[in-house]
Amino acid sequence: MITTTVLLSGCDSKEDVNFKVEQGYALGTTYSIKYEVSGDTVSLKKDIEAVFEVVNKSMSTYLPTSDISAINRGDSTVVVDEYFREVYLKAKDVWRKTDGFFDPTVGALINAWGFGPESAIKDMDEEEVDSLLEFTGFNKVFMSDDYRIIKENKNTFIDFNALAKGYTIDLIGRMFDEKGVENYLIELGGEILTKGNSPRTNKVKNWVVAIDSPLQEEKEQRVLIAKIQLKDKAMATSGNYRKFRVDEETGEHYVHIINPLTGYPQKSNVLSVSVVADICMVADAYATALMVMPLDAAKKLLKNTPEIEAYIISADKDGDLIEYRTKGFQELLID
Template identity: 75%
Template sequence: MKNEQGYALGTTYNIKYEVDNDSINLKQDIEDVFYLVNRSMSTYLPTSDISKVNRGDTTVVVDEYFKEVYLKAKEVWRNSNGRFDPTVGALVNAWGFGPEKAVNHMDSTKVDSILEFTGFDKIFLSEDDHIVKSNPKVYLDFNALAKGYTIDLIGRMFDSKGVKNYLIELGGEILSKGTNTQRVKEWVVAIDSPEQEDEKRVLISKVKLHNKAMATSGNYRKFRVDKESGDMYVHTIDPISGYPQKSNVLSVSVIANTCMEADAYATALMVMPLDKAKALLKTQTQLEAYIISADKDGDLNEYRTSGFESLLLK
């Protein structure tokens, strides 16, 4: 079993895979996938397709990778009634939850002005693979599903090379295939507890994965306590209203057939109230999910679909 580790897409990766001959090394093939994704969708590279699109370059013909991610993002956006939105970055920054400088004294006028260029319905993919915006200020960021997609691409590359057993982990997102032949059993992965200590990783569950992907979205250290009610909340930005919304959902883990789908829906479920998250899961029967929320006393409550429950390591 080979083990490749490194740094890519702003995070770490750990990839285990089994090949027939020890002389076979797929490290460069893995790096090639990272290069292709960055060239297409990295908002940190000024030369990437997405950076050009965000600067208003209408001549860009997006590649097959960009197109596949765009189409999945649009699907999840529709299924989540707009809660999952890759154009929400400007609002996140404005309210002080993003990497850019916050806007002082946010009010309805400022929110409305940003909403003018927020919304995945303001951006379209033309038949000749150009991105068309209804407002030139629309800013696109596929960060919420590009990591999962990258994992899927590495999995496809492994499949094309005849690799039958592998576990791909990138920034906590995971794709499994076959079995862990070192232990002669299925792959087992851990889920972090939302109650993390500074120096020590705290686990809450372990899950058996077989030919499945899992992604986890969490606000482990970003929750706040309402001084009046004592309730624990995390703040997420509602891309529809433009305002921060309170949620007591601390962590969502999603199991799906592809890591891109798991990644996107984990993000979508994080920004939805718990009742709406449960309702969405009833319509998306291909997904299994584990949601951790906190009550006003700070106690954790768990919701698991029956399929997720069956995969937990007892």
């Protein structure tokens, strides 16, 4: 599962010179941040990089010295910081509300079935799946009163990648707010947080974001399927862009996802999900969860979760796209 690339766009007009752009590479992906400043010499790049540093130190599974790496090695003496605690609590909340379909401990199963960065296990059978399920499940991970992470099984591997990028964006937004920045757009790996107005002088002052079609080929010119306007909102898109498969017999488009409840891959014709929320960590987590959930269950969740709006793209057996939008998302669309 990957996060889609979004196109930041706006209406044709001259941009305000007081908007500054910072770009770079962090958390395994690229970022582009546009924010309004009081003069040409003002730069908050060091402050932005400081946010990346504290998140990596706390939650990067690629950094051996991070808190989460120590916890995954079985160190139960680590007292986690405020950043880890906030992400942990939101992950637990989404895990509960999605009945376990959102699960930060599913990484071992993803790798075992050959959908992750590590080598797959050959000849996966019921016995192997059952053994992996023994240490899979966020219900087997707890946080003590003194902020230590306790795992029922030492082999349980925690990975907050499904919401850490969104949380990092939120932290940068908080930093901007504290420094009095009133208008900004923060994009990290295709996930976005906006505040105030874009540097446009015409009628459309909100930030405009375009969503790619999930059926475009890698070398094709970018195909946009929707454009929405955002103000004081976050959006995250999760999908299997260019990862779908076509059944040779039926012609059906589908993707393989791992069901954390059964431990087995399952077919899904959901190709992408875009979620809008007040904060990016929430949008990020639910975009991942809705990709894993059966479509009927996803629609039910959306009806019972007013804090999010969503746009779900699936494909029928002929490869034609089927779109489902909540009412709130529909109101954000522009021509």
